[in-house]
Structures are given as structure tokens and as C-alpha cells.
Amino acid sequence: MAVFSTRCRPRGKCSLQTRPRAFHGLSRIDFHGSISTDQGAVHRKFLINPWQIRVAVAFRSRLKDSRLWTGYNSSMIHEILPVGLLQCNCSIIGDEATREAMVIDPGDEIEDVLALVRTHNLQVKQIVITHAHIDHVGGAMKLRAATGAPILLNQNDYALLKMLDVQAAWIGVPAPGKVEIDRSITTGETVSAGSHTAQVLHTPGHTEGSICLYFEPAKKLVAGDTLFAGSIGRTDLPGGDPQKIMRSLHDTVLALPDDTVVIPGHGKLTTIGEEREGNPFLVKR
Numbered sequence: 001m002a003v004f005s006t007r008c009r010p011r012g013k014c015s016l017q018t019r020p021r022a023f024h025g026l027s028r029i030d031f032h033g034s035i036s037t038d039q040g041a042v043h044r045k046f047l048i049n050p051w052q053i054r055v056a057v058a059f060r061s062r063l064k065d066s067r068l069w070t071g072y073n074s075s076m077i078h079e080i081l082p083v084g085l086l087q088c089n090c091s092i093i094g095d096e097a098t099r100e101a102m103v104i105d106p107g108d109e110i111e112d113v114l115a116l117v118r119t120h121n122l123q124v125k126q127i128v129i130t131h132a133h134i135d136h137v138g139g140a141m142k143l144r145a146a147t148g149a150p151i152l153l154n155q156n157d158y159a160l161l162k163m164l165d166v167q168a169a170w171i172g173v174p175a176p177g178k179v180e181i182d183r184s185i186t187t188g189e190t191v192s193a194g195s196h197t198a199q200v201l202h203t204p205g206h207t208e209g210s211i212c213l214y215f216e217p218a219k220k221l222v223a224g225d226t227l228f229a230g231s232i233g234r235t236d237l238p239g240g241d242p243q244k245i246m247r248s249l250h251d252t253v254l255a256l257p258d259d260t261v262v263i264p265g266h267g268k269l270t271t272i273g274e275e276r277e278g279n280p281f282l283v284k285r
């Protein structure tokens with residue numbers, strides 16, 4: 001079953017050793033508008049996510065070794081590690097029986113990703129990118145070099161990949177260099193980590209090539225920046241299209257069962273049911 005396994009590090013700076021990571025950490029006002037508040041022992045950070053359509057609450061921490069969520073579900077190992085300046089939710093999904101794994105959206109902090117892979121004694125077989133924004137794809141080549149696993153991305157985002165240096169300038173991080181894609185994936189195809197298979201759902205709108213990954217038996221959707229808890233992906237960047245994202249959300253994402261757990265590209269987990277009921281962008285047309 002799903003359990004929070006995170007700890008606040010370094011120890012001693014926060015007394016909430018058993019709280020989920022979302023309530024931990026931080027520090028200062030940063031350049032993209034996040035603010036921090038201290039509320040007694042609970043330190044909260046509110047981040048304005050530059051990939052998200054409006055101000056919404058997301059959580060981040062600069063503390064190393066803090067996983068957002070660790071889950072075990074019918075032999076599925078699932079680690080969610082927020083990585084990089086924008087705290088992209090990188091998922092490591094592994095099969096306890098075969099030890100095969102996929103890594104989704106290795107945006108940065110590849111040493112930490114590899115440490116978790118080693119912790120679970122996994123072999124990374126696929127690197128899957130939900131869309132070609134730098135915070136999701138920035139560490140992919142480093143991970144490929146370390147594991148030999150191919151990098152998969154929908155071909156409609158290949159143009160965005162050629163703009164990684166521009167994207168780096170937008171958010172003020174170093175350009176990661178050229179990222180090579182081994183194979184395009186789209187609706188009708190699957191990606192796998194041992195016996196755990198996800199359907200690829202092409203959900204354009206945030207970018208032309210945005211995809212979601214639907215693990216039907218595990219009732220999980222890795223949604224990239226298409227859907228967030230209480231918000232949706234922004235559409236005003238190159239390749240974005242507000243009509244397309246609404247079509248993707250209504251026709252593809254909301255077609256999934258209410259009890260599907262959604263792992264967004266940033267911030268906290270949610271469910272299809274919660275977003276169907278409460279997401280202000282998903283009111284019935």
C-alpha cells in the first residue's frame with residue numbers, strides 16, 4: 001500500500017521527521033514568485049509553477065534525499081522524486097519480480113534518481129518523457145549514459161527539444177545540451193517496467209507532443225503537465241493550445257475512472273474524481 005516514507009533532512013532542522021515531504025522545508029522568495037512562510041514548526045512553501053496555467057499551490061524543497069511518495073502496489077515499486085529547480089515529479093517504476101524499471105521525466109538530479117534505482121536493485125529499461133520541457137527532459141541523456149536505456153518521447157515535441165537552450169534561458173538554468181530521442185511513442189502503444197505496462201495517451205495542449213501514461217491495473221495516471229491538483233497545464237508557451245488541452249482533458253483524461261490516482265508533473269498527487277468534482281478548469285461544458 002502507499003506509504004509516505006520521507007524524512008526531513010538534514011535532521012535537526014525540522015522536528016517533523018514523520019510528516020510527508022510536502023510539508024517540509026524552506027527558505028526564501030525566489031525569482032519565479034514563490035514565497036515561504038514559517039508557521040511554528042511547519043515550514044510551508046508556495047510556488048508559482050511557471051508551467052502551470054495559474055497560481056496554484058505546489059510544494060518543493062531543496063532538501064536532498066526527500067522522496068515525495070513511495071508506493072508498493074501488487075509488486076509495483078513506485079518512487080516519486082521531485083527533481084530540479086522546478087521540482088518536476090520524476091517517477092521510478094519497477095517490477096519487484098523482474099527488477100526491470102522505467103524512469104519517467106528525469107528532469108535533473110540524476111545522481112539521486114540513480115541512487116534510488118540502486119536502492120531497489122533495479123535495471124532501467126526505458127526512459128519516458130511526458131513532454132519536452134527542460135524540467136522534464138533535462139537529465140535524460142545523463143540517465144541514458146548511465147543505464148543504456150532508450151529515451152522515448154512523442155515526435156510532436158521534437159521541435160521543442162531543439163529549443164532547450166531557449167527554455168534554459170527562460171528559467172535561468174544551464175542548457176543541458178542536445179537530447180537524442182530513440183523512439184517516438186503515441187496513443188495505441190505501451191511502455192513497460194517488467195509486468196507493469198502503461199498505455200500511452202497522446203494529450204496535446206500543454207505542448208503538441210504531451211502524453212500521459214495510464215497504468216490501468218494499478219489505477220494510476222502519470223499526467224505530465226496536462227493536469228495538476230486544482231489546475232491544468234499552461235498553454236501560452238510555444239506548442240501550447242488551449243482548445244487542444246481542454247479536448248485532451250475532457251475526452252481522454254476525464255474518461256478514466258474516478259479512483260485513478262493522478263501523479264502530476266509538479267506538486268501533490270490527486271485523483272480523477274477529485275479533479276472532476278473540484279478542478280475549476282474542468283467544469284462541465
Ligand SMILES: [Zn+2]
Nearest residue numbers: 051131133225
Ligand atoms: Zn511543461
